[in-house]
Amino acid sequence: MKETPFHPRTSELLDSYDWNEWSGWLAANSYELDHSHEYLAIRTSCGVFDTSPLYKYIIHGPDALKLMNRVVTQDVSKYGVGKSMYTPWCDDNGKIIDDGIVARVDEQFFRMTAAEPTLFWLEDNATNLNVTIEDITEAYGIMAMQGPYSRDILNRLTKTDAQGLNYFGLMDIKIAGIPITLSRTGYTGDLGYELWVKADKAVALWDAVFEAGEDYRIRPFGDYALDIARIEAGLLLIDADFHSSKKVMYEHEKTTPLELGLGWTVKLKKDYFVGQKALIEDKKNGLKWKTIGLEIDLKSLEAIYAKYNMPLYLPYQSWTEAVPVYSHGKQIGKATSGTWSPMLKKYIAIARIKPKYASIGNQVEMEVTINAERHNARAKVVKTPFFNPSRKTN
Amino acid sequence: MEINGDKLVDQKIKAKKDVVIIGGGVNGLVAAAYLAKAGRKVILLEKKGRLGGIAVTEEFFPGYKFSSLADGAGYLSPTVASDLKLSQHGLEIVPVDPIVYSLQPDGRNLMISGDVSATSKEISKFSEADAKAYPRFLDLLGKLSTLAESMLYLTPPDLPEFGFKDGIDLLPLLKPVWKVGRKDIMQVVRILPMPVSDILNEWFESDEVKGAISASALINNSFGPQEAGSGYNFLYNWAGSNNGHFRSSGNVLGGMGALSNALANAAKSLGVEIKLNTFVEKIVFDNYVASGVETNNGDHYSAKTIVSSANMNTTFINLLDPYYLDQMFIKHLKNIKYRGTTARIHFVLRELPSFRGVNGNAHKLLSGHIQISPTMTYLQKAYDPIKYGRYSANPYLDIFIPTISDPSMSSDESHLMSVTVKFMPYHLREGDWKSLRDDLAKLVINKIGEYAPGFEKLIKHQKVITPLDLEQDYDLPEGNYVHGEMSLAQFMWMRPIPGHAQYRSPVKNLYLCGAATHPGGGITGINGKNAAREILKD
Incomplete structure (x- = not known):
């Protein structure tokens, strides 16, 4: 297993010894035995997450914009230098392959992150294009600073004011003399930043950030806390809420960005992108699925547990194994990830259901299994993000 | 406006x-x-x-016209x-016979002609058993090739989206399938993916005989006789042949x-x-x-x-x-997959070369395809180096002397000779075809010289076409004659x-x-x- 550039620090702090494998890298599940402090750091102070295992690419050259626009569903030409965007990308049939962040570092220079290896996909799409594609995954570390005080901590570190950096903006700064590319992005739905650093300077950056954040009780967080935060934020996770069309065997396992509620990222009117034709057709014919939020009715759930003389059980750790969703006993879709939201004090889930049941406020049921016996708990369709603080974008 | x-x-x-x-x-x-x-x-x-x-016919040297890339229109x-x-x-296509004149280093050359019993007699120089097997071989494979022939005119089905329309498209196959019969259809299914060496080994024992017969399966491809797909090409050539034999013959006047x-x-x-x-x-x-x-x-x-x-x-x-x-x-x-492995060399010769074993009657014996493919083992060894990005030091040469059946190609007494050279891979591990042009010519001249002593002295002009030239001058990707290798993975509904x-x-x-x-x-x-x-x- 590979060790990220921050490993000398993350491994020191990992009291739980609870590692998982992320794209071949060691990644922390939670630093303490319980993840709740880490979650609270994200929502009340500042948590630090090691995002280094993401696949990272740079794409540059005269046709770089053209390539990006062919590959992703967003209209990249609408984003100027110093802007980044969230975007999915699809196969020819409009089925989602992966999603990530594309950043326009310069007119003809882009940076891209992906959950899955994407080099060949980029190269295959670059036929006849004058463009250079490089995999820089191992050359850089990424540190995500997420939480309401992340900006204050950054301001302690850099004379260049991060205050002015807009949501999804991008700037080059120096922290403790280390060149950093700072972007106002993250996967928690909170105020937050991501810091790209050359691998050999990663530890020095970590030390500087933790020193500056000490007064704020800055702490590292792992996957468990992250997953709760991202569900609250209504952000989708690959291999949970959707699967890469390149990795699955069967058609029914594939889905489109439109069905995933990512229509806002799909610019059907732009010149061309892979999957455009199919998605235009899909939209015309009406979507088969819609992705929505569910709020599970706690009284209903409590009543089910009561049948077993059990107290109400809530998922303090998120789950990502799909469960059926019903309407009046008839299955209408599935919930793909869910969690107890400590901030909202609600049991929430992300679900993909038939469009006619997807209107806000609609009552449905979600399957709950107790002692291998199946029950349906009441739930209602709600808007996502479940949790959306104004500080995220302000 | x-x-x-x-x-x-x-x-x-x-x-x-x-x-x-x-x-x-x-x-x-x-x-x-x-x-x-x-x-x-x-x-x-x-x-x-x-x-x-x-x-295409090109006048590479004033007064001498060549079929630049391919011979005959058989x-x-x-x-x-x-x-x-x-x-x-x-x-005007003039028939030429023999179909194949396979040179042997010792001059014990093998002539395969349209006359089956004459060919059997020739084969008996190498093996009595093979001579007996030859007519039966022609009979069965000839029958199977008629089925292959009817496949040539089909629109391949759209797999895996096979529908009613595709079924209709396949109807023309019914009659030939019926005619060939169920048992022999199984033979076709069996033969198609086989290497030509396996097919021939089931019929013949003489390596020389097999060398003469198997060579035609290799002409448009990048594989040797022991490679899968060579059997399919063998049958394909048979199916398209104009003389009912495994290799076509004939010369286009002009x-x-x-x-x-x-x-x-x-x-x-x-x-x-x-x-x-x-x-x-x-x-x-x-x-x-x-x-x-x-x-x-x-x-x-x-x-x-x-x-x-x-x-x-x-x-x-x-x-x-x-x-x-x-x-x-x-x-x-x-x-x-393109992977061209063919080069061409054209010669203007003062007179016909004296191939060993050709004593008199040269105009007859040398009028068809002259092969330097003495054995099937030789062919396989000619192929082997290309697996490692090297060209063949002992190539399979397919020689045609058009001036025997069509003297109008030459403005004087000179004879013209066109040679298809296998295996010369487009992709070389070392060196490039720009600098190897002379080496290639020398290699071919020496090889022909082994069979026709004094050959080099006959040469008035020579024109070398490397795999790179094929791509640059004739728009053939990677020097592949047929716009994509004729391999099993690139035929019928995959082509x-x-x-x-x-x-x-x-x-x-x-x-x-x-x-x-x-x-x-x-x-x-x-x-x-x-x-x-x-x-x-x-």
């Missing part, structure tokens, strides 16, 4: 036709002729100053020839260019307009619908139907903008690429008719015929 207030959008619109054909190779001409015959208004645009693609479809009345339009001229004449007589020196630079298309072509001087030809006889790379990467094509299509396009084997492209109104399509290469004209049939259906 405005006329009656209407803007004349494009002053350079040259023509509005039903059909624009890109490329005047054999299949382009055939498709043009068939479409014109069906009443379509057809214009054919050829970038060079001559027609024919690889079926695989030309008889149906195409008669449908288009090619003999009326000047095509060289291969005469075939192209006859096709052009036929096409013109049916109303096809042919424009030479017209370089199509792009196929105009929008939203997966093609509407015309543009030439490099800005002329625009609009048409309801665009047919490309060019290779797949030219059509989809150079003429179309691949930016707007499906990713999977591009992936398949890039997966096409040129899976899902697009029905002569239609992913761009509406754009069709394919070149050697990249089913049934493949060999200057058969069948691709053009089949493509025209599909175009007329739509």
